[in-house]
Amino acid sequence: MSDFNKDEYLNDLPDMDDLSGQAAPAAASAADGASADSAAAAAGATQEGAAQPAAAQSQENGDSAAADGADKADAADGKADDTLTPLGQAKKEAAEYLEALQRERAEFINFRHRAQKEQERFRQHGIIDVLTALLPALDDIDRIREHSEMDDSFKAVANKIDKAFEKFGVEKFGEKGEDFDPTKHDAILHKPDPNAEKETVDTVVEAGYRIGDRVIRAARVVVASPQN
Structure with missing residues (x-):
């Protein structure tokens, strides 16, 4: 009109x-x-x-x-x-x-726009609650992947869990070798490295998770720092 x-x-x-x-x-x-x-x-x-x-x-x-x-x-x-x-x-x-x-x-x-925003906010809160409750299990799956071989059935279940969270906009982050960013990385240890030119992620202890720009949990990492 x-x-x-x-x-x-x-x-x-x-x-x-x-x-x-x-x-x-x-x-x-x-x-x-x-x-x-x-x-x-x-x-x-x-x-x-x-x-x-x-x-x-x-x-x-x-x-x-x-x-x-x-x-x-x-x-x-x-x-x-x-x-x-x-x-x-x-x-x-x-x-x-x-x-x-x-x-x-x-x-x-x-009013309709406000209602849609409220609905999206409640939906996001529900996803965050489920993700927070499953974080210990997700960390265990990551440790199994890193330190042992997973059989095909267990690997299929883990992949389904990852895809389910991706469907709801959940992104996992934290990789070895990436630049250290205090806004998304939680450094549990800084270790001097003679080959490091800047602070980088040496080891990912626990992966981080976020939805869009909102960090649900920072990645817990070990940081390699220049000696000087």
């Missing part, structure tokens, strides 16, 4: 400006008619010699009618400025409903 601008939409709506232009002259005509009737009544009363109280009452009635006409004209003008035509009012309401719907849709999309 494309972005919706209610202000631009409502700028094109028809309003009552034209009607207010008609209402004002009508009210003004009523006021002029009332004034003319009042003047005629006053003149007739003077010519015919009517009593002064009757002329005063007629003048008061004429003034009241003129005032009422002026008030109605002002009210019509104010109402015309603020009131849309029925079609315009319907379009305005439709614009407000559409704007509210778009806000609700944006909030739902944000």
Whole structure:
């Protein structure tokens, strides 16, 4: 759904400006008619010699009618400025409903993204819990691989375990000869090496594991360091 601008939409709506232009002259005509009737009544009363109280009452009635006409004209003008035509009012309401719907849709999309992130976080925590519980067994498998021959059946089981963890994004790291990195290696021993030009991994005691950039366990290693 494309972005919706209610202000631009409502700028094109028809309003009552034209009607207010008609209402004002009508009210003004009523006021002029009332004034003319009042003047005629006053003149007739003077010519015919009517009593002064009757002329005063007629003048008061004429003034009241003129005032009422002026008030109605002002009210019509104010109402015309603020009131849309029925079609315009319907379009305005439709614009407000559409704007509210778009806000609700944006909030739902944000909620869905948050829910997906939370779900992935819980999934990762579950993998970490399982991996942490199996670390001793995985270390034993690595020692058997390194120090003895594994029969075919045991090797198949070990490979299945490795592939299962790879499927869930678990990566094993730590190799002999790689550069020592304190952010992912835990040095349990530094031994001088006359042939070493920089600190390198000499022996991997326990492999490290990580998921993405998150290190679950640092690799425990023996580090060969330059003698000087």
